[in-house]
Amino acid sequence: MPGREDMPSTLRRSPDKAQRTWEKTHDSAVETYGEGERSHRTAFAAVKHQFEKVGDHWEPKGRKGPSDQQAEGGGPERRAPTAGGVDANATKDHLMSVARKLDVPGRSSMTKPELVTAIEKANDRATRKARGD
Numbered sequence: 001m002p003g004r005e006d007m008p009s010t011l012r013r014s015p016d017k018a019q020r021t022w023e024k025t026h027d028s029a030v031e032t033y034g035e036g037e038r039s040h041r042t043a044f045a046a047v048k049h050q051f052e053k054v055g056d057h058w059e060p061k062g063r064k065g066p067s068d069q070q071a072e073g074g075g076p077e078r079r080a081p082t083a084g085g086v087d088a089n090a091t092k093d094h095l096m097s098v099a100r101k102l103d104v105p106g107r108s109s110m111t112k113p114e115l116v117t118a119i120e121k122a123n124d125r126a127t128r129k130a131r132g133d
Helices: 003-004 016-033 035-052 071-072 092-101 112-131
Strands: 053-055 059-060
Touching: 003 016, 016 059, 035 053, 053 092, 092 112
Parallel strands: none
Antiparallel strands: 053 059
């Protein structure tokens, strides 16, 4: 199936449930929209409702639901910035915990939006490192 072949490396390093969610949603989206960016976005949207990106992989969220402003409203007509897999709707305490896990410097004095941005950057660095970039 295309979903298994097209699965991003961050999902390959993630729990089986995240991989199954990506695969099933991607394959269904390919049948509906065809192969391409839209199918990938649809699959990531499904993953983001149950998982959040932490470093170079995805981990289960404490609650199900949208992870950022774009996921709340979604749709091609309404474009809002995404948080790159960071659960921007989580509590500041949760974001602080993730930042601690990723060893984000200066986290104790950051606001919630600053934590989201810092975690997103730390995730990107961890992903690049895991890929050998």
